[in-house]
Amino acid sequence: MSGYRLSTGGRIDRSRPLAFSFDGQGYQGFAGDSLASALVASGVTLFGRSFKYHRPRGLVGMGPEEPNALVSVDRGPARITPNLRAPQVALHEGLMAKSQNRWPSLKFDVAALNDVFGALFPAGFYNKTFMWPRSAWEHLYEPVIRQLAGLGDSPVARDPDHYDATYAHCDVLVVGGGMAGIAAALDAAAQGGRVFLIDEQDELGGGALSDLAQWADLNALKDRLAAAANVTVLTRTVAFGYYHQNFIGATQYLTDHLAPAQADGPRERLWRIRAGEVVLAQGAIERPLVFHGNDVPGVMLASAGRTLALRYGVAVGQAVVVMAAHDSGWRDALALAQAGVTVAAIIDVRGVVSADLADAARIAGIAVHIGSAITAVHGRHAVKGVTFAAGGTGRGARLACDAVLMAGGWTPSVHLWSHAKGSLVWNDAWGAYLPGTAIENCRAVGACAGAWDMGTGAITAVLPNRRDVRAQKAFVDFQNDVKARDIHLAVQEGMRSIEHIKRYTTNGMATDQGKTSNLNGLQIASAALGRPVAEIGLTTFRPPYSPQTFGALMGHHKDALFQPVRKSPIDDWAREQRAVFENVSNWRRARYFPVGGEDMEAAVLRECAAVRNAVGMFDASTLGKIEVVGPDAAEFLNRMYTNPWKGLAPGRCRYGLLLREDGFIMDDGVSARMADDRFHLTTTTGGAARVLGMMEDYLQTEWADLDVWLTSTTEQWAVIAVQGPRARDVIAPLVSGIDLSAEAFPHMAVREGTIAGVPTRLFRVSFTGELGFEINVPASAGRAVWEAIHTAGHAFGIVPYGTETMHVLRAEKGFIIVGQDTDGTMTPFDMGLDWAVGKKKPDFVGKRSLARPDMSAPGRKQFIGLLTEDAQELLEEGAQVVADPDLPIPMPMIGHVTSSYRSAALGRTVALAVIADGRARIGQTIFVPMPGKVIRATVTEPMFYDAQGSRLNA
Amino acid sequence: MLEIAPLAVAGIDLTLGTTPVSGTVYGHSVTLSPAAPMVRWSLRAKDAGVLSAAIGRALPDAIGTHHDGIARLGPDEWYALLPEGSTLPVVAGQPLSQVEVTARAVGLTLTGPGAAAALGRGCPLDLARLTPGRATRTVFETVEIQIWALAPETFHVEVWRSFAPWLWHALAEAIV
Amino acid sequence: MILIHCPYCEEDRPEVEFTYGGEAHIARPADPAALNDREWETYLYIRRNPRGPHAERWRHAHGCARFFNAVRDTVTDRFEVTYKTGEARPGDAK
Structure with missing residues (x-):
């Protein structure tokens, strides 16, 4: 029995007992207790096992500095929080805590054998040992290290908290x-x-x-x-x-x-x-002292003993010894004695202490041993006594006790000050760094600024001992098991910078980030290097001050609020029809509309056939849209896009190809001239923000003289594509104010009127190769117009189709998807889009880059079609293409498949690809090696359906 | 094994609220409600005089302020937020841009002593300094919004249509 | 999160409202066709990467939406000055 509850004192409420458990054993504490105080009051000394040697460890501090007493608190399978510091865990009824880093139990831990063979694990052990052979990493070192590594266990279920x-x-x-x-x-x-x-x-x-x-x-x-x-x-x-x-x-x-x-x-x-x-x-934060046996459970900071007694009404032991190098240890001993704790002795390494303290101790009946040091601590799971000697060198005397309090002086907490890059100044009186000059509007006050009366002390880390430091188990960093001898070894092996010493020994790298060990480590390194502490520097303080949960850092962004999922105005309808969705950029889009028990392949084949044979409707609302308005609108677009825009008549549309200044394709889309000074641009769904940003950049910073403005209208308009041979028949009864005849309203034209009573910008465009319209209506009317068209289309067999069918139909026509068929390194020529580049234009964004020799050099990848020899073989998108599959691996890869689908119209599969000198290979056979087989395919023009375009001009 | 829900599921059922949510945020009472339908215009010109003459309305001078339903968002950018049914004359051929964006955004209203705290959960501006008459584009976490300070403890928030359900729920979450 | 003074809004505004736009004062050549490949390469790709003050473009994307220029110290991440697009870097000889 060591610790116990004092009959009076502290800020706990003795009228409110709380039951809790630690490692399955039931205990009782009081309201106002921390887990640590309640356990100490119950006589518990063993709190955990150290990280490397699995040594038994007890409580060291009563605050965030605690290196040993790390516990997992179990609030249910999804609410297990590891690595909490027991002194910072507030007690509540039913609290369930477990110790860590031990197996099978805290008292008997198999990996504690590491401690027996401790001499085999010196500083830098991992760096030196696991060097070779390379294959041993995979099969031996890493699995074993992973098994033993880590502190605590993560919860296994999803975090239910918000x-x-x-x-x-x-x-x-x-x-x-x-x-x-x-x-x-x-x-x-x-x-x-x-x-x-x-x-x-x-x-x-x-x-x-x-x-x-x-x-x-x-x-x-x-x-x-x-x-x-x-x-x-x-x-x-x-x-x-x-x-x-x-x-x-x-x-x-x-x-x-x-x-x-x-x-x-x-x-x-x-x-x-x-x-x-x-x-x-x-x-x-108080500093421990470094001496042989300073990690035996029951050896802790004097401030912890004081906090336990005065705040929590807990005695750390029946007989307490204080090992001081600082006046504060004497004050703590006196406070403990006054609170009713038996202090057996104060041992002070200093030769002289103030008479006031010595007198007070004598009056309190405490034995005093000046100029002495503890040279050994007895006990393994709990302190049973100490041996101390004058000067640390003699044979010494043995003293029975069950707790040892260390008073090594104080380290001002300059963590946040250092985060803010405030300078630090070494202070000899404190034996620590104090805040110097601030960079931010910031000041430090109280103890962290050195402005607090802690008394005076000797600046010493390691207590004198007649045994060589290499023969002592004198710990500096308790959690990471760094001993004084490890720091000596690091210096001996050539480490000079404190940053190197830290990483070689792992001193200060534990979850407590060296709150108790940094300064002691620094002093030991200073002694080993024979240079003053102030010359050695200090390792960097980085956030966080103490470990934080990912949950807190995520804040709102969890579960349904993880990120906004953008939905079109027609999304609700699609959901009611049980559409299957996919994410495109941050939009959610209907991918296909299964009927009955259809899988995706069946649904898409049916949807494709409907568009080719009758009519389909598609929600294209997510397309990026930009209204370009002003007297210089055409001039601006002419500079941005590869093709000419000035001659485009109001009421007509044009396919626009946008390059980056480096000549590579950035985006594309069909745009319409609504009036002399007004264009309605479209961009890809994913490219909308990027394109607008790029255009604003040129407009604001290069061509600020132009009178033209850009307004995002992506969300203003719902866009309904009606595509197929019966498209005109479907919408005709709903449209007024527009002559829909092929003569009055040809392909690539735009008209304004109404549809289902709603004002519309009606585009006659096609991304399917069929007669088609894209109906723009204000988003607020999107669903109503969609439903009106759906109803009107019933007689013509209209089907809603999703993005997958859209992809297949456009692939049959060889229409590219920027970002799928292109990858940021493709030029218009590579993609067979020469026709979209204005040859006579003196300049446009990217034009000069296209003239670089590399951009037209042989060997560039070119966009082509692929037809597998087995018409039902579906190539995998992303699969690599080779010219000769019989070459040894790694064989040269000449390109890859960018798009691949089953075509209902052709009754076979089709694919698009980019391959080196692709156009010159048209008609040749290429090979796609896949696991277990090599697929043969013929290179074709990237156009599989209605090459003459007679259908879309219908 | 920890099961990670597919991204597509996240936010799947978030819909824009249609009735006010009242309660407290950090102890201060607040009401979140859908704003009345409005007419919206994006108005652009280098010369405020040209624009003002074209639409027949006065424009606020200072960037970050609003007056009579029009906010100045930037040096050449104004945003009109007018009662439903309002019209603006549209001119052609002049050095200006008028684009109606009524359907692009929806409005939310936060009123009460907790209105600033509710917005401040995700907006990094010091909202105590966004006094009545101020209006600015900014963000709520990752979502772009406009905040118009209409009166003490009353803010109108503009948000693009597709972000509105997320924003509504992100705001409503803290109202207890 | 730093605060950035927007020269148009004339306010310090939070970093999350801004986007970065690379090195400032690199004008697009008036006639790119007149540049040889080396010169064009320099315009496209060659950028300073100083340790210390760096003139760079920022955009108050979620505020007034304007691009502007700033001198930022790449060591301290401090903005020394921000100024409107088209203005010379403060302190530079005119």
């Missing part, structure tokens, strides 16, 4: 709700601005919560805060990152402190705070 996120703005943001932070917040509040005060604990007060003498003051300050209307106080909130221009990321924990049944609403909230001024009051 998470909130918000922005916030304030004049002053104070990080840290200790006395200094509260004072700063009250000062700022008095100036009248908006003030935020955030603190990671469930109660404001910081260190004052563990100091009875400050409780009255603390309560008074809290009352003043509560009365200040302009102060927002966020507790249980961790400021994890400090970014440019006073932008702070913080996570507020909303429900984890509650029993699952009581948890309602979002689990966490991400605060994205922009502050005029940031005041950092993060306090300081």
Whole structure:
């Protein structure tokens, strides 16, 4: 039995007992306890196993610095959170926590054999050992390492919680709700601005919560805060990152402190705070001392012992020994004694301590050993005693105890200060870095600025010991099992930079990011290198300050709100018809409309046949649309597109091909001239925003003299394509104000009128090769017009078709899809689109690049058709094409299949491909090697149906 | 194995709300409601005078402000948000652009002491400084919106039609 | 997230409203056909990659939608100045 509950004291509520479990064993604590305090009160010393050697470990600190007591909290199979620090887990009724990194149990852990063979695992072991042979990585090293690696287990089911996120703005943001932070917040509040005060604990007060003498003051300050209307106080909130221009990321924990049944609403909230001024009051973290046996469970920071006693009413042991290098250890010992904890001795490595402290200890009846050091700790799963010696060198004396408190001095928490690139200055009195000059509008106050009376201390990390450091189990980084000797070894092996030493030893790389180990590691490296600490530098502090959940970072973007899924105005109708959808860009589009039990192949064959033989209708609303208006509209388009636009008469349409300045195809679409100074452009669905952005770029930055403006109208218009030999018959009864005859309204023309009583821009265009119309109506009327056409088409056998059928029909005609048949390296010539390039135009975007010799060099991939010798063999899109399949692997690949479908019209499969010198290969046989077979295909013109175009001109 | 839902399923059933949602956001009361149908125009010109004369209406001077149903969004860009049934004369051949975009967007209204907090969950602007008379394009998370500050604690939000269901639910989610 | 001063809106606005547009002050040649391949290559692809102040294009895409220019320090990610399209880089000899 070591720890126990004191009969009085602390901020817990002894009238509210809470039952909880740890590793399946039931315990009891009180409201106001943390998991750590409740376990210590129950006599638990063993909290976890270390990462590398699987050594038994106990509690070290009572805050975010805790390296050992990492637990998984189980709130149900989908709500297991690993790697929580036991001192930061608030106790609630029914809490279920488990230790980590042990198998099969915490007390008996198989991998602890690593510890027995510890000499085999020195610093850099992994770097050195797993070098060769290369094949061993795959079969031996990696599987074994993966088996043993990692801390904790992830939940196996989908996270059922939701998470909130918000922005916030304030004049002053104070990080840290200790006395200094509260004072700063009250000062700022008095100036009248908006003030935020955030603190990671469930109660404001910081260190004052563990100091009875400050409780009255603390309560008074809290009352003043509560009365200040302009102060927002966020507790249980961790400021994890400090970014440019006073932008702070913080996570507020909303429900984890509650029993699952009581948890309602979002689990966490991400605060994205922009502050005029940031005041950092993060306090300081106590440093352990490095000595043989300093990782035996029961050896912890003096501040942890104090917090346990004064905040939680828990004694860390029946007989406590304090190992001090700093005055604060004496103060803590005295506070413990006053709280009723038996302090057996204070051992101080310093030769001299202040008379006040020595007198006070004597009065309190505490034995004092000045100029001495612990040279060994006895016990494996719990402290049973220590051996200490004067100067650390003699044979020493043995002292029975069940807890050892380390007081190695204090490290101001400069994490956020450093995130913000504030400079750090070495301070000899603190033996630590303090904030120097800020870059942001930021200041540090209280202990994190060095402005706190912690007393004085010796700047020492490693206690003297007659044994060689290489023979000691003296730990620097508890979680990563870095010993003082590992740092010596790193230096011995040539590491000079602290960044290299860190990575070679993994010191400071654990989930606690070196909160207790960085400074000690630095001092040991300094000694080993024989250079002052200040010359060695400091490793970089990076966000996050402590581990954060992905859920918090995702915020709103989860489940149904993961990302906006854009839907056309006709989407609801398609859903009611049980269409199968696919995502195109961030749109959801109907892919096909199965009837009965049809699969996709059957549905698409039926839809294709209907369009070729009768009529089909297709929702093309997602096409990008841009209204180009102004006196210079035609001039602008003439400069952008490859083909000429100035001569296009109002009422006519033209296929436009858009290149990037490097000459490669960027987008295409049919556009119409509505009036002299007004064009209706269309772009691909996925290219809409990109094309508008590119056009704005040229317009604003190159040709600002032109009087023309671009307006996105993608969402203004619903677009209904009616395609097939009966298309005119279907819409004729619905259209007024437009002569639909072939003479009055030829292919590639546009007219304005009404359809089903709704104003329309009616295009006569075809992406199917059939007689076709694309009916633009305001999106709000899209569904009504669609249904009117569907009803009117019934007599003609109209079928709705989806994107898959659209793809097949256009492929039969050899119409390209930018981004499917092209890949960002294709020119108009490569794609057989020479006809769309204005030969007489002096300039257009991309023209100069087309004149580069490489752009017309032999060997370029060219767009062609492929017909497999077996007419029912369907090529795979993306499959590689070779000229000679008998060459040894890797054989030269000459291109790839870009589109491949079953054609209802042809009763066979058709494919499109880009292959080197493709046009010269027309008529030749090429080969497509696939697993288990080689498919033979003939190269053809990329046109399989109605090459003369008689159907679309009908 | 953790099952990842196909992307196509995400957001599948989100539909734009048709009735107001009232409650509190972070303790402040707020009502989210669909705005009344409006007429919308995108109006562009380098010379505000030419545009003003063409449409017969005054235009707000400062970028980021609105007046009489017209907001100035940029140096050559205005946006008219007028009661249903309103008309604007359309001119041809002048150095300006008029494009009716009534169907392109829908409007949402947030009113109440929690209106700014509701919007501030996803909009990075300091909305306390977006005082009545201000109007600007901005974003709510990844979605482009316009915010018009109509009155104290009353914002009109313009959002393109296909993003509106997501935005509605993203806003409504926090109203409890 | 940084704040960027939009020279048109005359306000500091959050980074997420902006898009990046590459190096500034590279004008498209008035007559591209007059350039030889090397010169055209230089216009298309060759960019400075300085450590320190860099003149670059930004667009207030989700605000006033205007392109503008900025001098940003690539080491500190700080914007030294922003200015309208067409204006000379501040401090440059006219």
